[in-house]
Amino acid sequence: GAGVSQSPSNKVTEKGKDVELRCDPISGHTALYWYRQSLGQGLEFLIYFQGNSAPDKSGLPSDRFSAERTGGSVSTLTIQRTQQEDSAVYLCASSVRVSGNTEAFFGQGTRLTVV
């Protein structure tokens, strides 16, 4: 596709359920990033991928959060046993390569609401 695509765009889930968020990066982009944006807050880094490996996953808040990337393309962020504090907009971005001066292209995000 022309841009970074995220699905679903909105997700309402009950506390304690597991959720999967999907990101389709721009074709050919080797770097993929996940961020979280809570109401009134900045962007909180979660994890980034270079190809299928994750050199930095230091931002994952707890072991309930995990992410994978397959085929150097699609990535899935999984949150197990969701809690209300997980409610946020989850943003995915991709860039041509991992480097110090390349532009990241963002998707529209998935708005997660845990009730």
Place this chain on the structure above:
Amino acid sequence: GNSVTQMEGPVTLSEEAFLTINCTYTATGYPSLFWYVQYPGEGLQLLLKATKADDKGSNKGFEATYRKETTSFHLEKGSVQVSDSAVYFCALIPTSGTYKYIFGTGTRLKVLA
């Protein structure tokens, strides 16, 4: 560690007013610096960037100069329009170590007609 500090908003201006949104950073080495903008209902998009000291990034009438001596990257526009109303994020990416973008908290700009 690496961090970005932005002025808090919201910033409310009248159309054609001069805009400055302050951004300072802490980083080792020479990071690349970015301004991203998030218009209502849309995703983040790159506004401008600068990759080395004294570089000036510019786009859509906005400018920002990479100041190593003051570790700053302030965003300016000479005459804002209602359509500039958005949230603006300052960001950096290190040039070594872990290549993750580090964002400020964002500054909401509202321009009144």
